[in-house]
Amino acid sequence: MNNEPKPVEATPSRTERLVGVFIVLAIVLLLVGFAYFLYHTAERKGWRVPRCPYFTFVQSAEGLEVGDPVKMMGFDIGEISVIEAQPPASYYNIYVGITIRRPYYGYIWADSKVRIASAGLLGRRQLEITKGYAGAPTVYDKHDRPDEILVDGKRTPLAAAPKGPFLIPEEMASVSDRADKLLADIQAALPGVLLLTNRLNGVLDNTSVLLTSSTGLVHNLDQTIAQLPPVLSNVAVITANLRNPQGSLGDWLVPVDLRTNLNAQLTLLAGDLNNILLHVSDITSNLNQQVQSNDQILSNISTLVVDTDNLVQGLKRHWLLRGAFATKPATTNAPPKK
Amino acid sequence: MQTWVDNVGQHALRSPAALRHRFRFGRAAFTATLSVPRALRPALREATAEQIWRSGVRQLPFIGLVGLALGLLVVGQAVALLRQVSAQRYIGTVMVTVVLRELGPLLTVFLVAARAGTATVVELGAMTITGKAAHVDRLGMRTMRELVVPRVTGLAISVFCLTIYLIAVALASGYLVAFLQGVPLRAGAYCGQLAEAMHWMDFVFIAAKAALFGVVIAIVSCYHGLEQLLRIEEFPAATTRAVVESLAICVVLDAVFLAGYFLR
Numbered sequence: 001m002n003n004e005p006k007p008v009e010a011t012p013s014r015t016e017r018l019v020g021v022f023i024v025l026a027i028v029l030l031l032v033g034f035a036y037f038l039y040h041t042a043e044r045k046g047w048r049v050p051r052c053p054y055f056t057f058v059q060s061a062e063g064l065e066v067g068d069p070v071k072m073m074g075f076d077i078g079e080i081s082v083i084e085a086q087p088p089a090s091y092y093n094i095y096v097g098i099t100i101r102r103p104y105y106g107y108i109w110a111d112s113k114v115r116i117a118s119a120g121l122l123g124r125r126q127l128e129i130t131k132g133y134a135g136a137p138t139v140y141d142k143h144d145r146p147d148e149i150l151v152d153g154k155r156t157p158l159a160a161a162p163k164g165p166f167l168i169p170e171e172m173a174s175v176s177d178r179a180d181k182l183l184a185d186i187q188a189a190l191p192g193v194l195l196l197t198n199r200l201n202g203v204l205d206n207t208s209v210l211l212t213s214s215t216g217l218v219h220n221l222d223q224t225i226a227q228l229p230p231v232l233s234n235v236a237v238i239t240a241n242l243r244n245p246q247g248s249l250g251d252w253l254v255p256v257d258l259r260t261n262l263n264a265q266l267t268l269l270a271g272d273l274n275n276i277l278l279h280v281s282d283i284t285s286n287l288n289q290q291v292q293s294n295d296q297i298l299s300n301i302s303t304l305v306v307d308t309d310n311l312v313q314g315l316k317r318h319w320l321l322r323g324a325f326a327t328k329p330a331t332t333n334a335p336p337k338k
Numbered sequence: 339m340q341t342w343v344d345n346v347g348q349h350a351l352r353s354p355a356a357l358r359h360r361f362r363f364g365r366a367a368f369t370a371t372l373s374v375p376r377a378l379r380p381a382l383r384e385a386t387a388e389q390i391w392r393s394g395v396r397q398l399p400f401i402g403l404v405g406l407a408l409g410l411l412v413v414g415q416a417v418a419l420l421r422q423v424s425a426q427r428y429i430g431t432v433m434v435t436v437v438l439r440e441l442g443p444l445l446t447v448f449l450v451a452a453r454a455g456t457a458t459v460v461e462l463g464a465m466t467i468t469g470k471a472a473h474v475d476r477l478g479m480r481t482m483r484e485l486v487v488p489r490v491t492g493l494a495i496s497v498f499c500l501t502i503y504l505i506a507v508a509l510a511s512g513y514l515v516a517f518l519q520g521v522p523l524r525a526g527a528y529c530g531q532l533a534e535a536m537h538w539m540d541f542v543f544i545a546a547k548a549a550l551f552g553v554v555i556a557i558v559s560c561y562h563g564l565e566q567l568l569r570i571e572e573f574p575a576a577t578t579r580a581v582v583e584s585l586a587i588c589v590v591l592d593a594v595f596l597a598g599y600f601l602r
Contacts, residue, residue, distance in 0.1 A: 022398070023390070023495060029503070029506050030544075040534065
């Protein structure tokens with residue numbers, strides 16, 4: 001028999017409470033992280049999104065793996081679900097099954113193609129489906145799920161064609177194949193390149209000779225340049241003399257005696273010119289006086305004309321000469337005066 | 339006179355026996371942990387809580403500081419390098435690979451071994467010297483349950499929790515550093531990068547690794563604490579041995595987990 005008293009449930013101490021918070025918070029953090037990871041992965045991989053199968057054929061499965069993403073317009077729209085070898089007699093070598101998520105299968109139309117291109121430098125390849133522009137959509141939804149697909153231009157229930165619509169492949173060579181081809185091209189181009197390098201070698205030889213000549217030329221030029229400073233200083237002196245009118249060049253161009261004679265002649269000439277100008281001044285003053293005299297003659301003539309006119313007018317009114325200046329009356333159509 | 343060659347031979351002969359001894363102690367501690375009678379559970383729970391308080395909750399500020407520095411250093415350096423190749427969008431991947439998988443758990447182990455492991459050695463050693471605890475060879479199951487089991491459980495839980503806190507702080511401070519350095523990365527995109535770089539095994543491995551590291555530190559520390567220590571002067575050597583052994587075993591276990599990543 002167990003006579004021990006039943007242990008009384010003790011109230012939790014502060015330490016226990018803090019320890020509990022410490023543990024619970026850590027577990028909650030871990031669970032929240034895991035929940036976010038699950039949510040993000042589900043969003044990324046589209047776990048709850050309807051999918052539609054497609055298939056295509058390629059000549060080589062190199063660089064392709066089940067689960068590899070399939071791209072369209074830069075988005076991951078699905079993944080490779082199956083990679084299988086075809087029977088030996090088949091034209092195509094490899095069958096590739098693809099699943100595409102909603103809504104991306106809506107972009108795939110009858111003219112869409114699947115391009116198998118290199119992805120990176122490590123021999124990986126990826127499938128990229130091109131968006132359709134013409135023809136008809138390849139998938140028809142019913143209740144938000146793919147219901148019918150386009151097979152040979154006809155709408156067929158998805159259940160009747162579980163592989164899905166066929167996508168025309170456009171297979172590009174893998175990086176290694178392209179590298180091989182590039183290598184072959186390089187090998188073919190090598191003779192030409194060798195010829196070119198030989199020519200280049202000749203050109204370089206000529207260039208070497210040219211360079212030697214240039215070196216000599218430059219050396220000579222250096223010497224010439226070294227001799228230039230005295231010449232330049234002479235030129236500087238000459239230009240300084242040119243700026244000075246009484247410099248040696250000025251004396252050489254116009255001698256001193258010639259300049260003295262020239263000055264005397266010019267002084268004489270200036271004196272003669274002065275005298276001529278004085279005479280001309282006298283003549284003009286005489287002319288001025290003459291013109292003023294003429295002005296008085298003209299006024300006398302004008303007075304004489306006025307007086308003569310007055311005389312003639314007086315003679316016309318004189319009784320003796322009035323008949324000599326009689327005037328005929330003007331002829332008119334007006335009736336005679338009564 | 340003993341030469342270094344004699345020393346090597348001596349250690350080579352003793353090592354297998356010492357390893358067997360430690361392994362036997364670890365198995366006993368593990369068995370005792372898994373088979374605690376119902377009547378002892380309340381007392382054990384209290385002792386475990388005390389242990390978690392000492393080796394877990396009280397280490398939290400320091401772990402937070404280390405996590406902050408870790409995020410700052412890793413992201414600071416990573417941003418500087420990734421900018422040169424315009425690959426800032428791999429910051430999340432770098433954080434997951436470096437902090438979450440490797441540095442987070444290992445740094446936590448280093449800190450806990452250095453602080454809680456040494457304390458355990460000294461505490462148990464003092465109890466052995468004063469006669470409050472039996473020597474490791476004469477340790478009964480009851481004493482084992484009273485002294486070792488709370489430490490094993492407490493340290494396992496503490497290291498697990500501290501690892502999660504350290505990783506959380508490092509990831510948050512990493513984003514803060516990236517933000518302050520002007521990396522055009524939104525918080526949502528950063529979380530998306532982290533989630534994209536993670537694998538579901540990361541969560542399992544972090545939890546398992548951290549708990550296992552805690553168990554290793556506890557068992558090794560308890561073993562060295564309950565070893566026959568005759569003098570106080572032997573304590574420093576015993577604590578050093580305990581820390582070094584704990585870390586060595588943890589690093590080896592980490593390598594095993596790393597192999598698990600490659601095999602997935």
